[in-house]
Amino acid sequence: xxxxxxxxxxxxxxxxxxxxxxxxxxxxxxxxxxxxxxxxxxxxxxxxxxxxxxxxxxxxxxxxxxxxxxxxxxxxxxxxxxxxxxxxxxxxxxxxxxxxxxxxxxxxxxxxxxxxxxxxxxxxxxxxxxxxxxxxxxxxxxxxxxxxxxxxxxxxxxxxxxxxxxxxxxxxxxxxxxxxxxxxxxxxxxxxxxxxxxxxxxxxxxxxxxxxxxxxxxxxxxxxxxxxxxxxxxxxxxxxxxxxxxxxxxxxxxxxxxxxxxxxxxxxxxxxxxxxxxxxxxxxxxxxxxxxxxxxxxxxxxxxxxxxxxxxxxxxxxxxxxxxxxxxxxxxxxxxxxxxxxxxxxxxxxxxxxxxxxxxxxxxxxxxx
Amino acid sequence: xxxxxxxxxxxxxxxxxxxxxxxxxxxxxxxxxxxxxxxxxxxxxxxxxxxxxxxxxxxxxxxxxxxxxxxxxxxxxxxxxxxxxxxxxxxxxxxxxxxxxxxxxxxxxxxxxxxxxxxxxxxxxxxxxxxxxxxxxxxxxxxxxxxxxxxxxxxxxxxxxxxxxxxxxxxxxxxxxxxxxxxxxxxxxxxxxxxxxxxxxxxxxxxxxxxxxxxxxxxxxxxxxxxxxxxxxxxxxxxxxxxxxxxxxxxxxxxxxxxxxxxxxxxxxxxxxxxxxxxxxxxxxxxxxxxxxxxxxxxxxxxxxxxxxxxxxxxxxxxxxxxxxxxxxxxxxxxxxxxxxxxxxxxxxxxxxxxxxxxxxxxxxxxxxxxxxxxxxxxxxxxxx
Numbered sequence: 132x133x134x135x136x137x138x139x140x141x142x143x144x145x146x147x148x149x150x151x152x153x154x155x156x157x158x159x160x161x162x163x164x165x166x167x168x169x170x171x172x173x174x175x176x177x178x179x180x181x182x183x184x185x186x187x188x189x190x191x192x193x194x195x196x197x198x199x200x201x202x203x204x205x206x207x208x209x210x211x212x213x214x215x216x217x218x219x220x221x222x223x224x225x226x227x228x229x230x231x232x233x234x235x236x237x238x239x240x241x242x243x244x245x246x247x248x249x250x251x252x253x254x255x256x257x258x259x260x261x262x263x264x265x266x267x268x269x270x271x272x273x274x275x276x277x278x279x280x281x282x283x284x285x286x287x288x289x290x291x292x293x294x295x296x297x298x299x300x301x302x303x304x305x306x307x308x309x310x311x312x313x314x315x316x317x318x319x320x321x322x323x324x325x326x327x328x329x330x331x332x333x334x335x336x337x338x339x340x341x342x343x344x345x346x347x348x349x350x351x352x353x354x355x356x357x358x359x360x361x362x363x364x365x366x367x368x369x370x371x372x373x374x375x376x377x378x379x380x381x382x383x384x385x386x387x388x389x390x391x392x393x394x395x396x397x398x399x400x401x402x403x404x405x406x407x408x409x410x411x412x413x414x415x416x417x418x419x420x421x422x423x424x425x426x427x428x429x430x431x432x433x434x435x436x437x438x439x440x441x442x443x444x445x446x447x448x449x450x451x452x453x454x455x456x457x458x459x460x461x462x463x464x465x466x467x468x469x470x471x472x473x474x475x476x477x478x479x480x481x482x483x484x485x486x487x488x489x490x491x492x493x494x495x496x497x498x499x500x
Numbered sequence: 501x502x503x504x505x506x507x508x509x510x511x512x513x514x515x516x517x518x519x520x521x522x523x524x525x526x527x528x529x530x531x532x533x534x535x536x537x538x539x540x541x542x543x544x545x546x547x548x549x550x551x552x553x554x555x556x557x558x559x560x561x562x563x564x565x566x567x568x569x570x571x572x573x574x575x576x577x578x579x580x581x582x583x584x585x586x587x588x589x590x591x592x593x594x595x596x597x598x599x600x601x602x603x604x605x606x607x608x609x610x611x612x613x614x615x616x617x618x619x620x621x622x623x624x625x626x627x628x629x630x631x632x633x634x635x636x637x638x639x640x641x642x643x644x645x646x647x648x649x650x651x652x653x654x655x656x657x658x659x660x661x662x663x664x665x666x667x668x669x670x671x672x673x674x675x676x677x678x679x680x681x682x683x684x685x686x687x688x689x690x691x692x693x694x695x696x697x698x699x700x701x702x703x704x705x706x707x708x709x710x711x712x713x714x715x716x717x718x719x720x721x722x723x724x725x726x727x728x729x730x731x732x733x734x735x736x737x738x739x740x741x742x743x744x745x746x747x748x749x750x751x752x753x754x755x756x757x758x759x760x761x762x763x764x765x766x767x768x769x770x771x772x773x774x775x776x777x778x779x780x781x782x783x784x785x786x787x788x789x790x791x792x793x794x795x796x797x798x799x800x801x802x803x804x805x806x807x808x809x810x811x812x813x814x815x816x817x818x819x820x821x822x823x824x825x826x827x828x829x830x831x832x833x834x835x836x837x838x839x840x841x842x843x844x845x846x847x848x849x850x851x852x853x854x855x856x857x858x859x860x861x862x863x864x865x866x867x868x869x870x871x872x873x874x875x876x877x878x879x880x881x882x883x884x885x
Binding site for chain 1: 505507510511513514515792794795798799800801802803804805880881882884
């Protein structure tokens with residue numbers, strides 16, 4: 132079975148309830164996860180991401196489409212097949228779901244005894260996996276004696292002890308503080324890479340999105356493009372800032388604008404420049420860490436956009452249609468007050484030149500009506 | 501791969517207070533069952549104390565007799581009639597009645613007592629009375645007293661040990677206790693005295709010598725009691741009953757079990773004990789399963805089967821049964837020692853009844869476990885996320 136795609140979803144739909152009260156949760160989901168790949172599933176509550184996770188995990192039977200996990204078709208699968216698949220999957224739960232009456236090593240053993248191991252080998256394996264997640268000194272403690280982060284790591288040890296080829300994680304950082312949450316996802320990432328497992332991770336936690344090879348955003352049961360989701364989220368946050376703290380908003384915007392113009396004037400930002408910029412923003416301007424990151428990130432985005440255009444790489448991002456669209460949009464804004472001023476025309480030409488775009492006004496007779 | 505990891509036990513052990521209360525509850529139920537069943541058993545054993553202590557092969561009683569203490573009279577001649585029949589070796593006519601006994605220390609206190617009278621030359625009381633006692637009751641107004649009777653009759657045994665004879669009144673007639681025997685009490689019987697037929701008639705001057713209440717029949721060696729019984733019954737009118745030892749005992753037990761509510765009450769008490777135990781165990785197991793539902797759902801998500809979870813619950817049920825039974829057994833033995841002393845009833849823990857009640861306890865706990873399984877069936881592993 133080597134080389135086979137561990138998780139393959141094709142046109143999966145799912146509904147709860149029957150008849151008039153039937154509510155469709157998932158619509159035509161198709162995707163696949165390769166060995167060693169980490170997929171993060173995001174989306175608001177009720178978007179269907181947990182349902183999707185339970186379908187992949189053989190905890191629910193798919194109704195339409197095809198759910199193939201480790202080569203087994205799970206659509207309308209019998210319980211025996213489901214159980215067989217469940218045993219090959221490592222689950223990491225939001226609330227760790229350890230058995231309170233068992234020690235950490237006994238908890239791990241609950242997972243291990245589902246597969247065939249020799250007794251001594253099993254002991255060895257439990258010790259190894261617990262040491263690997265940093266719980267070597269807590270093997271015989273009960274979950275009640277551990278911190279939240281330690282419990283979650285014990286849960287990870289339990290999920291990984293059978294070296295599963297598929298790992299499913301549901302909000303693994305939800306109950307953890309920032310540092311523990313980071314440690315936990317780093318651990319999942321590291322172990323998944325080592326064992327070459329396919330990982331699906333459901334999360335609300337934006338701080339851990341960077342471990343993903345790919346992000347699937349679910350909304351109302353549909354997969355939505357990430358750009359859409361990110362821009363919507365970001366604009367919502369910026370509007371929020373504008374509404375509640377207009378001073379900070381304009382302060383930050385000004386900083387970002389100024390910084391990007393000066394720093395990227397030569398189209399190059401060296402590491403020293405970057406460090407210096409951070410220092411100034413922190414020490415001189417007394418900005419918070421988050422604000423510094425925000426300014427730096429916006430500047431970087433602008434720099435990247437410019438650099439790609441400047442490198443004549445325009446076609447990759449801006450094809451002819453998009454170029455036209457951008458310029459048209461600029462004209463539309465200028466025309467919004469009913470009249471196109473000369474200053475506005477000058478600015479549009481400046482922008483076009485700066486980004487290396489041809490001014491379509493010379494090609495056409497004027498802005499489209 | 502590993503030694504068996506008893507999840508059910510580990511879960512029980514983890515909540516020590518709950519485990520303790522479960523054990524106490526089951527212990528209570530076990531004691532309840534033990535006491536009820538053992539009292540019932542004691543009732544039956546004690547009710548046939550005389551039946552089993554007397555020496556006879558067949559017994560003749562009146563058809564109106566329901567139980568020993570209120571044995572009805574029948575003509576003594578009916579008993580003598582059997583003497584000529586083949587297989588019958590000898591007979592012993594016995595007079596019996598309740599008399600009024602006065603406490604030898606405080607004569608103002610009196611209590612009814614069971615009196616048996618027989619001819620000391622006849623066979624039948626060898627296992628109850630010593631040969632010396634047989635001799636002594638030939639003397640007028642001398643009798644033998646049951647030292648295992650209730651304390652209300654007075655400290656007769658102690659007085660005997662000190663003075664070798666005790667005087668008191670029976671039916672307002674001055675009598676002397678010349679010796680002691682040991683039979684014990686039962687539900688209808690507080691104590692007893694045995695004396696000669698002549699002394700018996702002195703205590704009951706209005707009784708006719710020709711009317712007796714019990715007739716013992718001894719057979720020639722090697723005779724089959726049932727064959728002789730059939731012969732006797734076919735030759736005699738139906739105004740008497742002839743019973744084997746077993747039938748005689750069954751008659752007595754049937755009275756206490758069926759005619760009086762006593763047997764029923766104890767059986768009912770035992771059933772209540774089982775129900776109480778069932779409810780206690782069910783409550784405990786149900787609460788335990790309820791608490792562990794998320795954990796069980798997790799186990800199902802990991803790939804454990806429904807059968808595994810069922811075994812966990814049944815394992816807990818059996819463990820609770822054993823842990824609750826053992827202290828219940830111990831405490832019951834203690835209680836029986838106390839109770840036997842206080843009531844002079846034959847309260848003993850037999851191996852059979854202990855095993856029986858252990859089986860009952862296990863069945864009780866397993867039954868509760870099975871009730872709890874319905875809760876388990878609803879577990880949906882998809883709910884863990």
